[in-house]
Amino acid sequence: MGNVAVIDVRMLAAADGLGTNVRDEELTGLLARVAGGDLGALGPIYDACAAELFAIAHWRTGSAADAADCVQDVFVRLASSPSVIAGVRHARRYLITMAHRAAIDRLRARRPGVPLADEPFLEAPLFDPARALDASRAAEGLREVPAAQREAIYLHHFAELPFREIGRVTGVPTFTAASRYRLGMAKLRKLMGGAR
Amino acid sequence: MSWDGFRPLRPPVALRERVLTAAWDAAAQADAGVFSALYRDRLLRACAAVLSGLVVANVVALHEGAERAAPAPTVGIEDGVAVPVDWGLTMAEQLDALAPVLGTTIARSRG
Secondary structure: OHHHHHHHHHHHHHHHOOOOOOOHHHHHHHHHHHHOOOHHHHHHHHHHHHHHHHHHHHHHHOOHHHHHHHHHHHHHHHHHOOOHHHHOOOHHHHHHHHHHHHHHHHHHHOOOOOOOOOOOOEEOOOOOHHHHHHHHHHHHHHHHOOHHHHHHHHHHHOOOOOHHHHHHHHOOOHHHHHHHHHHHHHHHHHHOOOOO | OOOOOOEEOOOOOHHHHHHHHHHHHHHHHHHOOHHHHHHHOHHHHHHHHHHHHHHHHHHHHHHHHHHHHOOOOEEEEEOOEEEEOOOOOOOHHHHHHHHHHHOOOOOOOOO
């Protein structure tokens, strides 16, 4: 029975590409299993959420290597302090918040002046050269957008969170979250020559 | 601008193995208990030693303080006055016990 649940979650995650189709109740159940000492639930949680957590950390830190470390930090914390996650009610929000905080910690620990690897923030669909060019231009523009604004763009467009939820997971008022998104998009449009 | 078809960079495939291995290792270390952690970590041992020393010093200090705060017992009565035992306490520490001997109350601050 447990294996069936694992396969379901993996299929949902693979279908969407980001894992956002996995219902919060399923994730909460998986977290409860980890809280109960069942570390086998970490795999399905990874399959369901890792892409999203990786992207959040990538868009915040600007570095894919740091983002990978952030994902690792999140799962290490889940595994090493199961009692903390026993009472989590909104699993996806909780995991996104953990990824956000891990990214902030990485940014604070980063030595100034160290150049970042130039991984693109976006990938275009295969077999579409025109969209690939657009993705490349957008990724270049995103690199010029401040990290907090870039993160707000990701959370609103790709994670599909409303501004109130973005404010919750990033620890800022709703108005600030909306402002970050608006300013980031304005800057991105300007950098891309006003394309809409 | 349109985001249609774009998707964020995905994590490398090898990350799954790395993350889950690190998580299992962390869980194993968390389960090992405090004595195993003390055995492994020199800094933790030093902290535990310092903490133990502070606890012992605190217990000793409390014990001495209790002894010094105890009212001085009296021995014998001379001319109708109880004389405290000479335990080497200071005048200030014996004020209450000596008040009947001195026959006067000395004003002092208790702050």
